[in-house]
Amino acid sequence: MAAPRIAILGAGSLGLLFGASLAASGQSVHLLRRPGHRPTEERIRLERGGERRELSLPASGIDSPPPDLSHVILCTKAHDAAPAIRQLAPALPPGAAVLTLQNGLGSQDAVAAALPGHPVSAGCTTEGAWRRDARTVVHAGIGVTRIGPLQGDDVDWCQRLGPAGLGCEPVPDIRRWLVDKLRVNALLNPLTVLHDCRNGGVLEIPGARAALESLGAEADAVLAAAGYRFAEGAAARTAAVARATADNVSSMLQDYRAGRRLELDAITGAILTLGARHGIATPEHQRIYDTLRGLAAVGR
Ligand SMILES: NC(=O)c1ccc[n+]([C@@H]2O[C@H](COP(=O)([O-])OP(=O)(O)OC[C@H]3O[C@@H](n4cnc5c(N)ncnc54)[C@H](OP(=O)(O)O)[C@@H]3O)[C@@H](O)[C@H]2O)c1
Structure with a gap:
């Protein structure tokens, strides 16, 4: 062979x-x-x-x-x-x-x-x-x-x-691993772009911390409806990742700063799609999606 x-x-x-x-x-x-x-x-x-x-x-x-x-x-x-x-x-x-x-x-x-x-x-x-x-x-x-x-x-x-x-x-079951990473990316990446901060910043900036909780609650509801159960909620899991990678610049923020297209549809868009499919409202993810679409269109 x-x-x-x-x-x-x-x-x-x-x-x-x-x-x-x-x-x-x-x-x-x-x-x-x-x-x-x-x-x-x-x-x-x-x-x-x-x-x-x-x-x-x-x-x-x-x-x-x-x-x-x-x-x-x-x-x-x-x-x-x-x-x-x-x-x-x-x-x-x-x-x-x-x-x-x-x-x-x-x-x-x-x-x-x-x-x-x-x-x-x-x-x-x-x-x-x-x-x-x-x-x-x-x-x-x-x-x-x-x-x-x-x-x-x-x-x-x-x-x-x-x-x-x-x-x-x-x-x-690779989908479970992809979903586990998705829920962290869907919280951490958009917030680092929105607040122009390193990963650790989402735990320190009051507005980002509050958004982490509300985005996490929506993601938990969507993923539970889609049949995914995790021991730890999305916000707690993301906070642990943000702490462990506090000095890192997220891939989405790197892309944003370089004027490259963001992986927004595959990340926030995936939560929106699953929410719509399972009848779970996702107003916070929608708001962040619309804001980042607008920012990316304007560019830096
Ligand atoms: N980098 C990491 O550490 C890392 C870690 C975990 C997961 N990921 C994931 O892995 C994926 C890749 O990330 P990355 O950081 O490696 O991205 P990247 O540096 O932007 O690389 C993507 C490459 O794909 C090329 N490409 C796109 N369309 C093509 C086509 N039709 N034919 C040939 N080449 C094409 C691009 O070419 P051009 O340069 O010509 O556009 C670019 O070189 C993403 O989904 C990311 O989220 C990355």
């Missing part, structure tokens, strides 16, 4: 972390860039714990992928995931397995729907990565990626990620 060939679709912060780590462990990795990107070798730098590794990875546009891909790790933002996979789907060899790693909810099912007949898994990762420049990725937070099947065969992705030094845990 030919050795697995793994494509990274969405070679941004997380994509370069996964791609460089896999390549550093001797696995065959290919970066898929935007359509029209000319085939090339890219020098990628991976910085982790004071060490710096240089790797040379083949790359091409998503419109000219190599013919022998066996695995694809989809690392775009949530709103780009389904459009990107639709671009790749016609050229994907039968049986090629896809792992989709977006935050939020909704993109995972859209990706699976675009890939009938392919095994699709979803991952929920606590790894942290950012790009120092277009080709240098910093592994800023060592985490774990929980992976479970969404469609078709259950592919053992940990067999690929484990040897690459990326913590990996197969889970039977």
Whole structure:
């Protein structure tokens, strides 16, 4: 059997972390860039714990992928995931397995729907990565990626990620992990943008603290109606995360400051969608959604 060939679709912060780590462990990795990107070798730098590794990875546009891909790790933002996979789907060899790693909810099912007949898994990762420049990725937070099947065969992705030094845990119910992360992201991320503060700020700014409680109560009601039960409420869980990551700038605030599109639909929008589906009112999430849509449209 030919050795697995793994494509990274969405070679941004997380994509370069996964791609460089896999390549550093001797696995065959290919970066898929935007359509029209000319085939090339890219020098990628991976910085982790004071060490710096240089790797040379083949790359091409998503419109000219190599013919022998066996695995694809989809690392775009949530709103780009389904459009990107639709671009790749016609050229994907039968049986090629896809792992989709977006935050939020909704993109995972859209990706699976675009890939009938392919095994699709979803991952929920606590790894942290950012790009120092277009080709240098910093592994800023060592985490774990929980992976479970969404469609078709259950592919053992940990067999690929484990040897690459990326913590990996197969889970039977990946949706529960995605929802658990969603409820924290839906409280923390919008409030950091609204108050232009680091994660810890939402616990100190009185207006943010009050909003955390009311957003949390709505999220708890929505998720309970959708069948998800957690020992700890969303506000308490988010407060613990905000305390543990007090100095971090949330991904949504980073995107806002850089003028990039926010993952608002996949995060706050997912709570609104679930609320509407289960007849639970979500006025606080709606207010924050409308405000951030307005802010993002105006930009900084
Ligand atoms: N970074 C983290 O530490 C982290 C941790 C946990 C979860 N996540 C989640 O992981 C996902 C990715 O985050 P990220 O921080 O890695 O985002 P990012 O740095 O913005 O990277 C996304 C990449 O996808 C590329 N892309 C989008 N559409 C494409 C297409 N059609 N064809 C080829 N490439 C395409 C973008 O290219 P362009 O640059 O050309 O737009 C960009 O390089 C998000 O859902 C995020 O919430 C991230």
